Amino acid sequence: MGMMTAEQYEESLGKLNLVVYMFGERVEDVVGNPIIRPSMNAVAKTYELAHRPEYEDIMTVTSHISGKKINRFTHIHQNTEDLVKKSKMGRLLGRETGCCFQRCVGMDALNALSIVTFNIDAKYSTGYFKRFLKYLEYVQENDLTCDGAMTDPKGDRGLPPHKQPDPDHFLRVVEEKKDGIVVRGAKAHQTGAVNSHEIIVMPTLSMRKEDEEYAVSFALPSDADGITYIMGRQSCDTRKLEGGTMDQGNLMFGGHEALVVFDDVFVPWDRVFMYKEYDFTGQLVEYFASYHRQSYACKVGVGDVLIGAAQTAAEYNGASRASHIKDKIIEMNHLNETLFCGCIACASEGRKEPSGTYCVNTLLANVHKQNVTRFPYEIARLAQDIAGGLMVTLPSEKDFRSPETGKWLEKYFKANPDISTENRMRILRLIENITLGTAAVGYLTESMHGAGSPQAQRIMISRSSNVAEKQRAAKKLCGIEE
């Protein structure tokens, strides 16, 4: 097959028989649904850019297993340069779409499994790594988008999986057959789930012997029998149903999340990458989380868009020469580039694992993601400050087009005489979209909780920081001898 074009990707999605529900009804045409389609457009961008010479250096790479040119989203990192290019790819696509483009999570699942399947084999002689490589070859050859599904609903947070009042609150194996396993449970917050060809399931936390039925990782076609998708709502989502080109802010792109239910789903053995090796669940979670925390490089690209929008709004308002506006733009850039520093640093300081895969520096990846839980909120606050209150009090596009009211909006919302009122409204709608509309799901709350909530990073920072060495250095300098 080779690398798909954006058109081929859309066509391939159309062939899937996904069971998707939204607003209480089955969605028959998933690709064509106006609420879902912008998220499909964002994934399609990952295919489109791979075919353009001006992006090929970042978007494509040579496969270490086939020697063929592949889309980087299906690649296993072979050196730190690959890791750096992954971070740069995140910024590029964040800037080109202004939203979550959803495809990073599958790449991160593949890379984590390339390490952990090898490590399980080394201890238990299980044969998972060979199985994984065969699956990887299939993904690369067909240029597939994979959903990396880790987060279980988790039920009572104070209880381990096997003690939950409802045993399905963590995804588990309910039956073992000669030719495979049957799984039941759900994965929540699944970004890009209905735009994916495959779903790769991983356990959500470190487990003990009593939880071994929950220690399972596997991959399935996204339309396998028994899988149901229930779409999450986003703030302002139904604006996409209203027609027009202004009120949704971002004309082309968006993201989506879904609850994915596995109702006794059969998984053949050749798609199982972990089963009962509970002592490797923590490792899989940590590798995946480290990669995925690096992936928040995308927010730098969305930050680029928001900074550009804020500067434009200032100019359209006639306020761009004010010193405090200039200073706010400087602060937005400072915060955004600090995020870029983190995702480049954790990649540059990456290391080789026994499987040959390169992994990011765990400490720096967690520091980067911790910054991502904070800085986009401040960048968004500054953007709203610069934009002004009109961003949230603007009448609708229909009022702007109305012969009765349009003239008044045209007259009273005119600011800079060189700029049309419509363009002023458009840039304000984009800022609204990113800071409190549909894209705020990705730019803000996903920045907070995606790839683990802030406390998860603080635990990893605590575990990864060599404080004893810092103490040694301090004591030596002031003459302490113990």
Next chain:
Amino acid sequence: MKNDLGSMLRVGVKYCGGCNPEYDRVALVEQIEKRSGEKIDFTPYGNGKVDLILAVHGCKTACADMSGFEGTEIWNITDIKDAEKFIGEVVNSGTGI
């Protein structure tokens, strides 16, 4: 402009990945092509034999992957000034590369 064999100079264009370019790389190459008129045949790199590779980087980091171009002359562009230099020395000089 001719190469040593007397045929039109062929320039292969190679871009960096464009993660955070400081200028529009594609528009700049279009400008160079326009100003070169009929003097130079610009082509994507890898599209047959070329006399020169024009490496178009979006910033001074100049990180385009240039492996595989060993033995071919490479002209790096990292900003608009570099482009002017290329036009002055390669396109307008009439002396070849």
